[in-house]
Amino acid sequence: MAEIGIIGLGAMGLASAWAAVRAGASVIGFDRFSAGHERGSSHGESRMIRRIYSEGALYNALLDRAYDLWAALEADAGERLFVKTGGMDAGIAGSAFMAEALSSAETSGQAYDVLDAASLRRRYPALAVPDDVMAIFAPGSGYLLSDAANAAMARLAEAGGADLYWDCPVKRIDRTNGGFRIHAADGNYDADHVILAAGPWVGEFDGDLDRALTVERQVVGLFDGPDDMPPFQRVLADGRRIYALPNGPGGRWKLGVYHHRKQRGPDYRETLPVDAADRALLADALGEVLQDCPPPDAFEVCRFTNTADHRFILDTAEDGRVLVSACSGHGYKFAPAIGEAAVALALGEAPRVYLSPFSLARQTKL
Numbered sequence: 001m002a003e004i005g006i007i008g009l010g011a012m013g014l015a016s017a018w019a020a021v022r023a024g025a026s027v028i029g030f031d032r033f034s035a036g037h038e039r040g041s042s043h044g045e046s047r048m049i050r051r052i053y054s055e056g057a058l059y060n061a062l063l064d065r066a067y068d069l070w071a072a073l074e075a076d077a078g079e080r081l082f083v084k085t086g087g088m089d090a091g092i093a094g095s096a097f098m099a100e101a102l103s104s105a106e107t108s109g110q111a112y113d114v115l116d117a118a119s120l121r122r123r124y125p126a127l128a129v130p131d132d133v134m135a136i137f138a139p140g141s142g143y144l145l146s147d148a149a150n151a152a153m154a155r156l157a158e159a160g161g162a163d164l165y166w167d168c169p170v171k172r173i174d175r176t177n178g179g180f181r182i183h184a185a186d187g188n189y190d191a192d193h194v195i196l197a198a199g200p201w202v203g204e205f206d207g208d209l210d211r212a213l214t215v216e217r218q219v220v221g222l223f224d225g226p227d228d229m230p231p232f233q234r235v236l237a238d239g240r241r242i243y244a245l246p247n248g249p250g251g252r253w254k255l256g257v258y259h260h261r262k263q264r265g266p267d268y269r270e271t272l273p274v275d276a277a278d279r280a281l282l283a284d285a286l287g288e289v290l291q292d293c294p295p296p297d298a299f300e301v302c303r304f305t306n307t308a309d310h311r312f313i314l315d316t317a318e319d320g321r322v323l324v325s326a327c328s329g330h331g332y333k334f335a336p337a338i339g340e341a342a343v344a345l346a347l348g349e350a351p352r353v354y355l356s357p358f359s360l361a362r363q364t365k366l
């Protein structure tokens with residue numbers, strides 16, 4: 001009997017497994033697909049990490065802890081996983097988005113620069129900058145090498161004694177007298193505690209979660225981008241929020257538009273092929289934010305699992321299962337802090353970070 005059973009080994013499940021072995025717990029983990037698969041939300045070479053979080057101060061403690069744990073992961077894994085390039089939030093001066101970004105910067109205690117259109121053009125000639133655009137540059141931001149980080153967390157969890165079962169879907173979880181019985185494809189397993197981190201599929205295990213979550217198809221395009229630019233997100237006058245970041249050091253760039261074509265529903269758990277509408281949408285978005293870049297010529301399909309207010313769910317259900325749904329397109333940067341908090345909840349310990357903003361009770365359907 002393991003102390004902790006983890007369902008789903010994307011970023012959140014792997015971070016939970018790594019945290020559980022650090023806490024000295026015995027761990028079993030299951031994923032329906034193979035290690036490094038591309039059918040969830042965590043694949044791809046890079047993910048943006050922003051030191052100043054315009055989504056709100058409620059994320060600050062989780063973000064601070066995540067920064068500490070990314071450094072710890074790099075030290076334990078013996079490899080670089082965080083590329084600190086700085087990063088920018090850009091938008092129309094005076095817009096609600098930039099007002100929020102400015103207020104987050106002012107209250108963050110972090111270093112930042114405010115850049116107007118002229119300074120943006122000077123600093124980053126590759127950017128397309130209309131006169132009314134401004135940006136906040138945070139030197140502590142950058143990007144994470146996500147495929148490598150996922151592999152490192154799996155490696156360290158296994159080195160700490162975790163048994164991770166890949167290609168092993170879990171069909172059902174039952175409450176037993178002493179804990180939980182996990183019905184997996186290759187047999188039944190018992191665990192004292194369960195962490196549910198099944199990403200877009202998490203709703204299959206819990207009706208309340210299913211009602212609170214909406215799966216959405218997301219496509220990113222890869223292209224030959226500028227050499228010396230930090231990752232950025234830019235909100236256009238029409239509300240489109242575009243993000244762009246290096247796909248790895250010295251590599252290509254990738255770009256996406258939050259909520260892409262708004263293709264939402266359980267069918268979008270499947271990886272539908274990229275079509276002309278996807279390509280056109282991404283080429284157009286690229287033209288809005290960068291000059292003289294050829295359109296994306298390779299694509300990755302991913303999925304967001306959204307809550308109505310785009311906050312995460314990190315909570316314990318009435319039957320004691322720990323529920324983790326941390327996507328809405330922005331969860332990766334928090335993964336090690338979320339894994340650590342999930343393990344604390346599972347073991348009945350006080351999480352280091354205040355989790356009330358992430359309770360299931362506050363969620364309603366998108």
Ligand SMILES: Cc1cc2nc3c(=O)[nH]c(=O)nc-3n(C[C@H](O)[C@H](O)[C@H](O)COP(=O)(O)OP(=O)(O)OC[C@H]3O[C@@H](n4cnc5c(N)ncnc54)[C@H](O)[C@@H]3O)c2cc1C
Pocket residue numbers: 007008009010011012013030031032033039040041042043046047048049168169170171197198199200201202218219220256302303304324325326327328329330331332333334
């Ligand atoms: C295109 C894209 C870009 C993003 N960019 C950023 C970014 O720049 N910065 C950032 O911070 N965040 C970003 N995010 C969000 C971030 O990637 C997600 O928050 C994170 O990857 C979610 O991880 P997860 O473990 O919850 O889900 P997943 O990675 O989907 O993992 C869930 C796992 O559960 C497994 N599973 C499901 N059902 C079962 C079952 N029955 N039995 C066993 N296993 C099961 C699945 O196979 C899967 O491996 C982005 C997301 C996308 C899609």
